[in-house]
Amino acid sequence: MAEGVKPRVKAPKSASAGEVVTIKTLISHPMESGQRKDSSGNKIPRSIINRFTCDFNGQNVIDVTMEAAISTNPYFEFEATVPEAGEFKFTWYDDDGSVYEDTKAVSIA
Amino acid sequence: MSITRRDTLALGLGAAALTILPFRLSAATEDAIAAFTGGADVADGGVDLTAPEIAENGNTVPIAVSAEGAAAILVLAAGNPTPGVAEFKFGPLAGSHSASTRIRLAGTQDVVAIAKMADGSFARASKTVKVTIGGCGG
Numbered sequence: 001m002a003e004g005v006k007p008r009v010k011a012p013k014s015a016s017a018g019e020v021v022t023i024k025t026l027i028s029h030p031m032e033s034g035q036r037k038d039s040s041g042n043k044i045p046r047s048i049i050n051r052f053t054c055d056f057n058g059q060n061v062i063d064v065t066m067e068a069a070i071s072t073n074p075y076f077e078f079e080a081t082v083p084e085a086g087e088f089k090f091t092w093y094d095d096d097g098s099v100y101e102d103t104k105a106v107s108i109a
Numbered sequence: 110m111s112i113t114r115r116d117t118l119a120l121g122l123g124a125a126a127l128t129i130l131p132f133r134l135s136a137a138t139e140d141a142i143a144a145f146t147g148g149a150d151v152a153d154g155g156v157d158l159t160a161p162e163i164a165e166n167g168n169t170v171p172i173a174v175s176a177e178g179a180a181a182i183l184v185l186a187a188g189n190p191t192p193g194v195a196e197f198k199f200g201p202l203a204g205s206h207s208a209s210t211r212i213r214l215a216g217t218q219d220v221v222a223i224a225k226m227a228d229g230s231f232a233r234a235s236k237t238v239k240v241t242i243g244g245c246g247g
Contacts, residue, residue, distance in 0.1 A: 021204065055200075061202045062197060062200060063200065064195055064196065067191065069189050069191070071168060071210075071244075076209070078197075078208040079207065080202055081203070
């Protein structure tokens, strides 16, 4: 498991029903591409987060498949519709099988 | 030195080849596109790809894609050792069919976005990004 992985999500705490909100996510992760070499010339093995999903009350908002060309500390910005009060669930899947999760509750204003 | 008719023809051919060249993609990129579209025709336009013209650092190049009515958008970097970048699939609660992220580019190259529309058709857009320092290590 990559060390110091910390997801950060920026989402509004409240929204009006049916409103489209912007969500920004960032997760600290080295995203080792598998192309770099260490000082003795050996390839550093690939270790990246390969998938990110965002769901709201079980309904999918976005599902991203990532390749090695995504930068260190993968950042995503996208928009989601909030039909009712509930909870956003963010999930990141690591190459090594680890799963990182974060949730954000949204109330209806 | 005088320019002969033959020289002129050769120059013209060279110029024509140069203008065609940027639209040719690497075999790996073509394969990735074919795998995504299943060999279907891809129309130009209908996808917005926002990328900087010049990226000083190839390690983090901000890009944004958006396509009205898209079910999925595939992003490829034609000049990277592996062309795949990301595939965005939009679910029923997606507020808009757009997303932005930061990508790595090995050098100056074309970034290609292909959108799969809800009706099963495909659209594409590409943009050349000049990279000052490549982002793949070495």
